[in-house]
Amino acid sequence: MTSAHSGSTPRHADPDENPYVESPPTDFEPVASLSEDEAAEQASLLRAAVREHDHRYYVEADPLVPDEAYDRLFARLRELEDAFDLPTENSPTRRIGGRPLDELETVEHVAPMRSIDNSTDAEAVRAFDERVRKGLDAEGFDPGGVEYVCEPKFDGLSVEVVYEDGEYARAATRGDGTAGDDVTEQIRTIRSVPGKLRGDPPSRLAVRGEAYMPRDAFEAYNEELIERGEEPFANPRNAAAGTLRQLDPSVVAERPLDVFFFDVLAWETDGEGTARGEDGPESGPPDRPGTHWAEFDAFDAFGLRRADRVERVPDIEGALDYRDRLMADREGLNYAIDGVVIAVDDRAHREALGSTARAPRWAFAYKFPPRTATTTVEGVTVQVGRTGRLTPVAELDPVDVGGVTVSRATLHNPAEIEALGVNVGDRVRIYRAGDVIPYVPEVVEKRSEGTYAFPESCPICDAPVERDGPLAFCTGGLGCPAQLDRAIEHWARRDALDIEGLGPERVEQLREAELVESLPDLYDLAVDDLAALEGWGETSAENLIAELEATREPPLDDFLAGLGIPDVGATTARALAAHFGDLDAIIDADGDELRAVDDVGPEVAESIRTFLDTEENRAAIEGLRERGVDPESVDVDAGEALDGLTFVFTGSLSTTRGEAQAHVEAHGANATSSVSGNTDYLVAGESPGRSKRNDADAEGVPLLDEGEFAELLAERGVAWPPEGDE
Template sequence: MDHSQESNVFLQEIEHLRQEIQRHNKLYYVDDQPQISDAEYDRLMRRLQELESLHPDLITPDSPTQRVGAAPLEKFGTVTHSIPMLSLANAMDEEELREFDHRIKRTLGTEAEIEYVFEPKIDGLAVEVVYENGMLVMGSTRGDGITGENVTQNLKTISSIPLRLLTSDPETRQSIVLPRKIEVRGEVYMDKTDFLTLNQERELTGEPLFANPRNSAAGSLRQLDPSVTAKRPLKAFFYAIGAVEGVNFDTHWNMLAYFRTLGLRTNPLNKICQGIEQVLEQYQHLNETKDSLPYEIDGTVVKVNSRHLQEELGTISRSPRWAIAFKFPAKQETTKILDILVQVGRTGALTPVAVLEPINIRGVQVSRATLHNQDEIDRKDIRIGDTVVVQRAGDVIPEVVNIVESGRTGAEKIFVMPTRCPVCQGEVIRPDGEAVHRCTNPNCPAKQIGHLEHFVSKRAMNIEGVSTKQIESFVNNGLIRDAADFYFLKKEQLLPLERMADKSADNVMQAIAQSKHPTLSRFVYALGIRHVGEHTASMLANYFGSLDRLKIASEEELTAIYEIGPEVAKSVSQYFSDPGTAKLLQKFFDGGVEIVNPEGVAARQHLTGKSFVLTGTLPSYTRDEAKDLIEKAGGRVVSSVSKKTDYVVAGRDPGSKLAKAQQLGVNILNEEEFQQLLQA
């Protein structure tokens, strides 16, 4: 076979792989009906990467492998939207929403019920993506509605945004009319669980935490280096259109359906409502169930369905007359800042925390709120003694939204980050280009205690009952200097400690003994390697199968793993090549730690690609124990039920997830059936 014939063979396989990956992307992201497991998808992608590395001349810009291929930018360029990205008027209560409906009818001169499209209002970052002849050529933020930032390369890293629109239906193979140019508009967001995981990993690496999922999505998309954005679990929904050439739509609903045929993701919770009363019914239902959604929403958007009526209604100022945002009640309260304390994390990062007069926000007592860093304090002009508005960002992290200037008396005190560590009095610096201040003392007890807290935590070595106070006592009394010292503690050393009775000492020793047989992923996560969170630790464990193989892995081998980037690879390689790490690991093993069931070797992965939702209480397992069993068998636990969920495991007193599973026809398992599946 000559070179030309060989190239043709490889080109045919490459094109086939690209089409298959594109087809499965639509089935997964748009239709919620995946037909292959994650592992099978990864094999397709790896084969395509392999062929393209052998034949770089056959790589095209729209190949699924080219999600990250651009060099870092010095700054973002600007994009002028061909049609302005309008903002929406707001309805704050039912009366204002009904008035919106009355205005529509008055303007149209009708008393007939208006057909509306009801859409959840995703709390993310608005973007516009431009396709020409099916190819993604431009992406931008909303900006001021007229001009936005050019974030094309970053949007290309988001898997749910197709690099090329579909030209035929993946199932029926029927051709799709493709517009010469189409500008689609949507929202980039981050799921709540991904947001929490990202913040946990940032805390591990000493980086400042994001305030809420919206800020994490916006900060992730506005990275000058696309490879950083690629590591962030961003998603997108599309819901509007700018300029379009070659196709027309009679209704907004048909436009959304057309988006889906092209491979553009739309929200499955969108509904058609006949009249404003049906809209209100949907609003009440969504308001009651919104906390079970995997992403944040701050309200709903109501749109006149008919495109003809939209044109007739037109716009006023910079808002369309035919659409309105109907917000949910605020999760904010007003209180007073009594003091500002500084916490020191295990990487030496200093985080200012507001001590508040206690308040109740949505049933949760809040007495402290993060202030993030000095820049954030300065930007909001927050002072000790201020009256402030506080909210639970993402229903999780309390934060100060803004000050109430009218509440100032003149007695408020300006806060300045200390120049000395409040724990060890070591020098505090602010590295160039960072927002966070850090303690420079390598022996700072706060760093040591923070690392030990992480090591004993439930998702790490799970040494139950060892509290922060006990860890501080162990350190202060010279019993522990590193994590391996836990495995050399003796009961007689514990008994003289304050508040350590005989039973307490027994409990500590028993918990330590029970932690001596971790899985590889738990152990790697517990080590606290920079940039290695729980998900990354699991990937490394599954790929290498043993600590011995992981220890000798090169940066090149690590980077070849799907989802492992150069920064993580360098961090892992440096950690295991450090002589101090070798001594620490040997100390663990001398203390009786033994890794069991290496994920990639001994564990039976018969649930690979299967997704599970846990609801209710299982008599025989805690939630974390059930999750561990599923993950050891290759499955994954997700937070919400969808069409692509394989199983819902229902215990006693299940929540709304059980009803949703029944509605969608998802397999429901009781505890006995769950055990049978694990043992199958």
């Protein structure tokens, strides 16, 4: 058998030509002393060097410089780009997160991303091998010449990443295999994903990878969630999937995601290659490797991270042995796997075997068996999250499940408890489907009387608990300490009040020091109080106070988004502000009046009313206003130039979609998130979503590019792009 290979590969930056690669100078001359050409040249060197440092740290785990030096190089690059308005497309500085999105668009894949047939039975794997050999024999190949490449089967989220001329261009989730969610900005933030490929890649390269959260990072992140009173992720796969579907790339940038690449979906050279599915064309571009094993060498050359536990074996028995060895080692891996993938190595063999409508005939997943154990429930703890949701957790007599000691398991919600009929003292089965956070699928021996009685009041603030279907919620709102920590963090988010310097650690510190017992208390903070805290100085204290002072007259939509009303994000907050004009009108609005707002349905209207009718939440709002935090009113009659028109936006425009919507609404138009028969125009920027275009075709809605949109607005006396505050 052959183990995963390595060797010398091209670099992003040559230390003989780039001074910022090895022992880099970090004392830079003032930006003001540089000419534009000098700044552009230095920025180019810094980008190449930072890419090299990212690769060495995140892909090879062999850093060239200490963290402090890297931080200074990165900060200098960002300083140059900002000062000279240098282009930042695919610059490493884009990894910190771009503008929040309003929704995830649907995009078509370059080639199908098929599923793989699978089994936990060794005989099914041998049957797969027999089908491969028979199929090759029928196509005129020597069935004895087949070799297999064996790889870990990652338990993450499959993604397609496309490079054009070596530059990062697009990323999408697998979706239905034909089209998926556009997660270009989210994947861009992952540091192991190169913004620019090394070496000499093809003109177009589409690769398939698996986005995942490393186990150690996952466990640390879950501990943080639990400490904040939020529900932890059940497993790393859920963590990865939930993170990639975040609309704000800056949130993704803060979470510890990584990617392994494992397959080529398309390889085009000089524009003459053919995008290929997993069957491939009859003959690919001549410079594409002829084997999957050689494609891994190409990944190394391009700087694409791949798994180290990859082997090539001469027969199916070698593949079975690989699976058994990897299963024995799985606990020592820093990523979750649920089996191995066995794939024919030779591409000509793959093309001869082809695929079914669902799966390739040349690959098979040999999965690990699920891991279970039985133990006793010793108690039940109920956790409270930011939204007030109560999550029951079973405290267990510690038990070994697949080599891991388990002492806690989620019970999901009160409806699940009732369905299981579980109570303290019962013997239960523990199932680790996701390898990390276990759950209870059944009671195997009833040793108690009755079912656990879910609390009728919040275990943190003693407020009444209300049921919403299978779930339970604390009604204490912003008055519940468990909800308050996250409410403060939410208030400070970029898509809310955007208060720099008020992250989770500082919120926790302020709460522990008893300086903030409610949201309005933020505006009673003094420099002396903050400067006395560990890790603070007078400057950092003054900066936070200045940030808070700047939010005393926030835009109405930011204020609403910052309150953390369930189901009210930035888009709905903007629609409420545009419709009602001021905070009092929203507070006084009944359900029917709320439902009259675009994108506010019955459930969202009920959510808003429930939040505003909760005494603790109203007290927090009044407390903010008493301290001078009063949102600016919106002139709902700001203009009528676009009166009667309804727009839908898709793709990337020269401004954010939210700003585009606010701009047309300020001039009397409606802006909605989906195309219908009432839509007058669909405005498409770069990389528009397929589903909205299809809906526009079906409804006969005209499609405008950004230039045509600007002309339409100009005809009505409205400037585009927005020139500032209306």
